[in-house]
Amino acid sequence: MELNYGIIGTGAIGGFYGGFLAKSGKEVNFLFNSDFQHVKENGLKIDSSTGNFHLKQVNAYNKSEDMPKCDVVFVCLKTTTNHILKEMLPSVMHKNSVIIMIQNGLGIEKKLAKEFPDTSIAGGLAFVASSKIDKGHIAHYDYGSLTLGFYQKANDEVLNQVSIDLNNAGIECNCVEDLNLARWKKLLWNIPFNGVCVVLNAKTKELVSNEESRKLVSDLMYEVVEAANHCGAPLKTDAIDEMIDSTFKMKPYAPSMKLDFDFKRPMEIEAIYSNPVQEAKEAGYDMKVTSTIEKQLYFIQETYK
Ligand SMILES: NC(=O)C1=CN([C@@H]2O[C@H](COP(=O)(O)OP(=O)(O)OC[C@H]3O[C@@H](n4cnc5c(N)ncnc54)[C@H](OP(=O)(O)O)[C@@H]3O)[C@@H](O)[C@H]2O)C=CC1
Ligand SMILES: CC(C)(CO)C(=O)C(=O)O
Numbered sequence: 001m002e003l004n005y006g007i008i009g010t011g012a013i014g015g016f017y018g019g020f021l022a023k024s025g026k027e028v029n030f031l032f033n034s035d036f037q038h039v040k041e042n043g044l045k046i047d048s049s050t051g052n053f054h055l056k057q058v059n060a061y062n063k064s065e066d067m068p069k070c071d072v073v074f075v076c077l078k079t080t081t082n083h084i085l086k087e088m089l090p091s092v093m094h095k096n097s098v099i100i101m102i103q104n105g106l107g108i109e110k111k112l113a114k115e116f117p118d119t120s121i122a123g124g125l126a127f128v129a130s131s132k133i134d135k136g137h138i139a140h141y142d143y144g145s146l147t148l149g150f151y152q153k154a155n156d157e158v159l160n161q162v163s164i165d166l167n168n169a170g171i172e173c174n175c176v177e178d179l180n181l182a183r184w185k186k187l188l189w190n191i192p193f194n195g196v197c198v199v200l201n202a203k204t205k206e207l208v209s210n211e212e213s214r215k216l217v218s219d220l221m222y223e224v225v226e227a228a229n230h231c232g233a234p235l236k237t238d239a240i241d242e243m244i245d246s247t248f249k250m251k252p253y254a255p256s257m258k259l260d261f262d263f264k265r266p267m268e269i270e271a272i273y274s275n276p277v278q279e280a281k282e283a284g285y286d287m288k289v290t291s292t293i294e295k296q297l298y299f300i301q302e303t304y305k
Pocket of ligand 1: 008009010011012013014031032033034035076077078079081084102103104126127128129130131132256268
C-alpha cells in the first residue's frame with residue numbers, strides 16, 4: 001500500500017521522522033511555522049547520529065489549507081498548541097485518513113476524539129532525543145524508535161504500513177495493541193525526569209547522581225506504576241531500577257520540558273502531569289508526589305511573565 005504523509009508541526013520530532021520518510025522516497029508534506037521561507041529556499045537539514053543528510057526539495061507549506069489530503073497525518077506539535085487542530089486538520093484529511101499524535105503525555109487522543117469522533121486516531125511514543133537547533137535544521141542525538149497504537153477506529157493495515165515505511169526509512173517502529181499501556185510506560189520516564197529537571201534546574205545525570213533526588217525520581221516512578229495499574233495499564237515495578245541505572249549511564253540530558261523552560265516556552269504540564277493526575281484520581285488513586293511537582297511547574301511557568 002502506498003501512503004502519503006502529512007506532518008503538522010515540523011520541529012524536532014516532525015522534522016526527524018518526516019525527514020527520514022522523505023529521504024526514503026515517500027511523499028511527505030510538511031507544515032512549517034516560522035521556518036517556512038527558509039526551508040522553501042534552503043531545504044531541511046537533519047544531523048543524525050546515524051548520518052547527516054540535506055533534503056533540498058521539500059514539500060513545504062505554511063498553511064494547512066494549501067496541503068494535499070494525506071493518508072497519514074503525524075501531529076508533532078507541542079501539546080500546548082493542540083487547540084489549533086480543530087481548524088487545521090479537516091483540510092488535510094480524507095475520510096480514511098489516520099491521524100497519529102506523536103506527542104508526550106496522556107489524554108491527548110481522548111481530547112482530539114471529542115472533536116473528531118469519526119476519525120481514525122492513533123498515538124505515537126517517540127523514544128528519541130532530538131531538537132531543532134536552527135531554522136530548518138534538526139539535530140538527532142540518540143535513540144529514535146517509535147511505538148504506535150490505535151485509540152479509536154483502528155485501521156491496522158495502515159498502521160502496519162506506516163511501521164514498514166518507517167523501518168524501510170531506517171527508523172525502528174513497532175505497533176502495539178494497548179496504547180494506554182504504552183503511554184503510561186513512557187510516562188514512567190517523563191514524569192520523574194521532565195518536570196524534576198525543571199524544578200531542580202538540573203540535567204538527568206545530576207538527578208540520578210544525588211541520593212536525595214534519586215530517591216525522588218524513584219518515588220515518582222513507583223507512583224506512576226501504581227497510577228497506571230489503577231488506570232488499567234498493567235505496568236510493573238521491575239523496570240524502575242534498570243531505568244534509573246540506564247539514565248545514570250546516559251550522557252547528561254535535558255528533556256524536552258527542560259529545553260522549553262530554558263527557552264521560556266510553554267511547558268507541556270497539562271499532558272505530562274495534569275492529565276495523568278486527573279485520570280488516576282478518577283480511578284481512585286491520588287498521585288501525591290506527582291501533583292506536587294505539577295503545582296511547582298505551574299508556579300514556575302507563571303514566573304515567565
Ligand atoms: N524533542 C524530543 O526529543 C522529544 C519530543 N517528544 C514530544 O514530541 C512532541 C513534539 O515536540 P518537539 O518536536 O520537540 O517540539 P518542537 O517545538 O521542536 O516542534 C513543534 C513544531 O511545531 C511548530 N508549530 C507551532 N505552532 C504551529 C502552528 N500554529 N502551525 C504550524 N506549526 C506550528 C513549531 O514551529 P517553530 O519551528 O516556529 O517553533 C515547531 O517547529 C512533544 O509532545 C514532545 O514532548 C517526545 C520525545 C522526544
Ligand atoms: C524520553 C525523552 C527524553 C526522549 O525520548 C523524552 O521524551 C523527552 O525529552 O521529553
